[in-house]
Amino acid sequence: MGFFTTVETASVSEAELLKSLQAGYQTDSAQMVGGRTLIPEDIEGTMVNAMREQKEDCKFVNSVKKKSVNSTIHEYNRRTGVGNYKYLTTEEGGGSETSDQELERKTVKIKYLQDRRAVTDQMALVDGFEDAYTSEKIAGTLNVLKAAEYFCFHGDETVVPTQFDGVLRQIEKSKNANIYDVRGKSIATVGERIITDPVGMIFEAGGDANKLFFPPILAQDIQDLIRDRIRFGTSGSGAMNLVVDQYPTPYGSTIYFGQEAGADKFFHVKGLVTADGSPLKRPKAPTEVTTTSAADGKSKFAAADAGNYKYTVHSVNKYGISDGKEIDDSVAVSAGHKVTLKIKASAENTESGYVICRSAKDGDVVMEMVRIGKDESGTTEFNDFNIELPGTAQMVFLTEKKIQEVINWDQFCPLRSRPLYESNRAEIPFLIQLFAALDVKAPEWCAIAKNIAYRGGLYY
Structure with a gap:
């Protein structure tokens, strides 16, 4: 049989076919008649740097442990119990009943965050302070990170199916949700129970709450409450503190709400709604x-x-x-x-x-x-039923320090830049993509304080 120097398959030439077959292997474009293939670029490093620079903006995403998953439907077994500890005694040489741990099958749907960006040819030629493409890529990265932070609190796939459930929704959906309802009272009115009661709920469920997130509008109310109840000595590191970032509870745990927690710019109150x-x-x-x-x-x-x-x-x-x-x-x-x-x-x-x-x-x-x-x-x-009050705020308490992770960021695809086919416009288009979902593995070790009055709300 002879050798063919050119192959025509419908309207696809051999060169074009080879280009398609080499997609993803980064074959040098000089060897390719039709040009280089569109290859997604992993920009996880850009995300890490952006998160480091924007750590005050993305506190929640920054603090959650990242877990790589290999499916758009991530499944695993969750341990909810280890057996009945009250009846484990026996006589000398005696036997014991078999104990069984309690397992629950958990399914997490990966969701897709995506932002289209583009750089015009003219902008790419401008001699600016930074490369236009790099600048746009960083801007897209920051935008996706802000979306991730916002959805970590307010995501609700029941309302918008393309969103993942945020921490608030996952706690609310749990079997025995820890929810402390103050019925439209302010933090000053409720007092320290706004912290100790939710922490007590978590403690009784087996957790040890140590982190608190709340909308920025509540920050001063929290400070006024804590500083009024904590006494400092005349010497030592706490003597001249103007801002308090932790609160010891009666349950042995200390609640932190400083740089890595506390007021979060993307944790919003229930306020005015406009188009x-x-x-x-x-x-x-x-x-x-x-x-x-x-x-x-x-x-x-x-x-x-x-x-x-x-x-x-x-x-x-x-x-x-x-x-x-x-x-x-x-x-x-x-x-x-x-x-x-x-x-x-x-x-x-x-x-x-x-x-x-x-x-x-x-x-x-x-x-x-x-x-x-x-x-x-x-x-x-x-x-x-007047269960949810309009114009109020929420706070969320988390358990972070346990042998097993309580909250994970399940990541199917790291942040990447995906080139798009150039059309009849003089621009270079691309997508910034992040495929992931928040997974609250032990919602019983978390809690929500809700219906809190805030300045400017309906019940303050």
Whole structure:
């Protein structure tokens, strides 16, 4: 059989075919007639450097241990118990019953953070302080890191399926969630129990809380509380401290909220909601929202809460938040009643969930109360039992120091820059990609303090 010098497969030449086969092996472009293949670039080092420089902005992501996973669906067994320790005694030479550990199968869905960037030919030629491509790559890296930090707190795949569940949502979804509800009181009013009670819940579940995160608006309230209760000697390192970054608890653990914890710029309060995101791709407001009120045993509307309430509903998807659909009339609520909202999807039906906003009793200002997923039927029903209070804040307590990791950052693909095919525009496009998810392995060793009044909120 003879040798063929040229092969034509449909419209693909031998040279083009060889180029495709060599993709990913970084064959020198001088050897390739059609040019070099598009090869993703690992920029994990850029991420590490960016995280070091932005450690005050990305406290949570910085502090979580990274774990490499090899599947978009990461599965493992979680130990929830080691046996019954109360009945292990026996007589001399006696036998023992077999003890079994308690295991739970855990599944983590990897989510995909991605940011498209581009550098024009003109910008690439400009003699600036730094290379334009490198500058844009760093900007994209910082943007993805900020997204990761934000979703570590506020991610909710029920509302936006492309998000991973943040630490708040994972604790709330757990079997025996540790949630301390202050019912609209301020930190000054609650006192040190705002810290000791959640830590006590964690201690009773087997954990030892040692880290606290909260929105920046609560930072001064925390300082005022702690400094009022801790006495310093006239000598020593603590004598002249202007800022306190730790608090010893009655349970033997010390809660830290300094440089690696405490106030986080991406931990937001429930506040005013406005249209946000891509004007072209974000959803439209719901078509219609109706309300009814009826008695219900689950209601937390007490006699002091009886009054008139205003509601507004915003649609949400992965591209943004819509304008609000305001209910024309206030809803009169009596003690022991609930308010049922029926939300009809927008005409385009592009939303994946809703942000429900409400006023305080007899108030006019509405703020975020809760986010819910959309019902596929087209009409979503939500019952307001007054469990979640609008215009309030949350704090989260974490156990970090254990033999096994309590919280992991499961990373399927390290941060990378992926070149894109150049079109008819004079620019070099690329993607910054990070494929990962937050995994709270032991939510029973974490806790949430919720419905905290803050300055500028509805209950302060």
